[in-house]
Amino acid sequence: MPLAGLTLMIAAELVGSSPVPSRPWTDEIVYGIIIEKFFDADPSNNVMKARFGKDRAKYEGGFWGGDLAGIRAKLDEVADLGVTAILIYPVMRNDENPVGKFLPTGYRPRDYESVDRNFGDVAAVRSVVDAAHDRGLKVILDMPITLPGFEHPFLGDPGRKSWFGPKSEYGVPRWKAENPEVADYLIGVCKRWKERSGCDGMRIDSAHLQPMSFWKRFVAELKAAPPRPDFVILPELTVDPRQIGGFIREAGFDGAYDFSALRCREVFGRGEDVAQLAFAGREAHQFYPDPRAMMAPIDNYEKAFVDFANGPKAARTKLALAYILTLDRVPLLYAGNELGIAFTEVGGAFPPGRRDSSFLRDVKALIALRRREPALIRGDYTELAARDGVFAYLRTAGEERILVVLNGSDRPRDYSRPIAGRPWKSLRLDDLQAGGLAKMAGDELPLRAEAFGARIVKVR
Incomplete structure (x- = not known):
């Protein structure tokens, strides 16, 4: 195809479909997608798999085949669950080399402006967003802007030494966002992703590593940036609930993760005292501006509830899902929760016979119940x-x-x-x-x- 024709085709793709009609963040039910293990619909982009696959047992992490085309291919099944939004883990280009035994998993950004070649390209991101919108699903993109990757070119630029603070616990220095030039850069990155992807919100990784002054500016400018003002910004804050509440109030975030809800892992997964959930509930109502705007999972990024739980695993997992789907929080289900499984192989959430799963039917019924009953979404x-x-x-x-x-x-x-x-x-x-x-x-x-x-x- 001539270059001019290709340019016009990409431009047409980036125009996109109409956004999902506005609805409160507190009405959402979110489905979390970790791209690298979700589904592989394009084997031609399995760069890391080809490079490291034969030695996979030596490493933790890694992009083993999942891609944006895989998300696009499975959107009908995701929408059929009844969820209303998808959270897509980082899409941008990552480091390509191991750090010790660890391979990149999305949180070592090397180039914020490009999509990782294991996943696709910018047009593929826009295609997923538009297809999700066509199904009534909002899309939240994960933006790891607090830390660069080890291979980010600015780390080796003598003129940008003042752009970085001390090393973090992950071995790489944090962006020094109190520097106005750094703030301009990071906010500009997110504005551009907002506009060209058409996404409905952003998740911010490890937001507690940057100062409040930066987040106040970040939230104000991202909300004002085109194409839409009803844009959700959700930080990950691994600090105590009192501090989380302060971040939300001062910066103007729409909510945040409620990691206190993860106590259901110990309570429903291992039979510990239910008083832990009572404590978490009182803590939430004491410190969070609106508990209903907090997002509650039963998994964390690294370990699934079902792996953590004692037997009977299926019953305990379904009970934990009933908890977050009836609680005054925004429920976050990770891929695999709907089947009561954990998986490490790409595509594991879509086994043969998935649609015949009685567990899946029960989870879909719980999701439908939440959506049908206003008291479960907005009630006291x-x-x-x-x-x-x-x-x-x-x-x-x-x-x-x-x-x-x-x-x-x-x-x-x-x-x-x-x-x-x-x-x-x-x-x-x-x-x-x-x-x-x-x-x-x-x-x-x-x-x-x-x-x-x-x-x-x-x-x-």
Whole structure:
């Protein structure tokens, strides 16, 4: 194709489709995609796999084949889950050499302006965003702008020594964003990605490594930059909740990760005291400006809940998902959560027979329930019980009340306490999972949650 024709074709691709209609960040259900292990739809770009694959056992990390074309290929299945947004881990060009036993996994940016050649190109990013928008999905891009990669060319530039602070715990110096030139550079990078990708928001890795003065400017300028003002900016802040709350208030972030919710790993995964969840809930309501704007996962980047949990793994994982899908947070499901699996091989979230999975059907039903019931998205939260393995809470929106009873113990538990000042006997309970009546008004029958089970009922 002549160069002029190719230029016009790429320009046309970058115009893109219409963005998803505006909706509050707190209404979202997010699906996290780690590109390198999600799905390989283009074997021609498996550069790292070809270079290091034969010695893979020697290394941790690495781009083993997943790519942007793979995300594009599986968007129908992602949308079919009922999630409303996808979080895509870093797309930009990374270092290409190991650091000891560690290969790059997206957080060693070598060139912020280019897409890593293992993943595709800028047009592929825009294609994914547009295709997601066509399915009603918002797209959040992960931007690792607090630290450069070891191979970033500015590190070797004598004229830019003042651009870097001391070495971080990862062995590379942080960007010195209090330097106005550095701030200009990093904000410019993100503005350009916002415009050319058409994304709906950005996740900021390790935001606590940069000063508040920078983040105030960053948030103000990114929100004002084209193409749309309803742009979500979410920091990762691995500090205590009090400090996280301060970051959100002062900088104007839309929310942040709520790592306190990860205590469900110990509680539902290993049978520790449910009082930990009660403490996390009180902490959230004390320190976060709006707990409903905080994003709650059951996995972290490095280890899946199902790998962490004792048996029965499937039941414990489903219980943890019921927790984040009924809590007053924005739920974050990582690829594989919907099947109750962890995977290391590319494409592991799409095994043969995926659509026949009963676990998948149950998770889709939980997601649909959250989307159907306003009290689960926007409702107030009231803790009711946290003892003997049972964690119970009420979600309330106007006259609508939903009772959630989660049983983290290995035996059935009964629940029969007054709700909102009304005696248990007077309540009618409608089962929001199985359908039908869970308890008639005038009946003393308790609500029973089976071992590692959840009950979600509407209170009338």
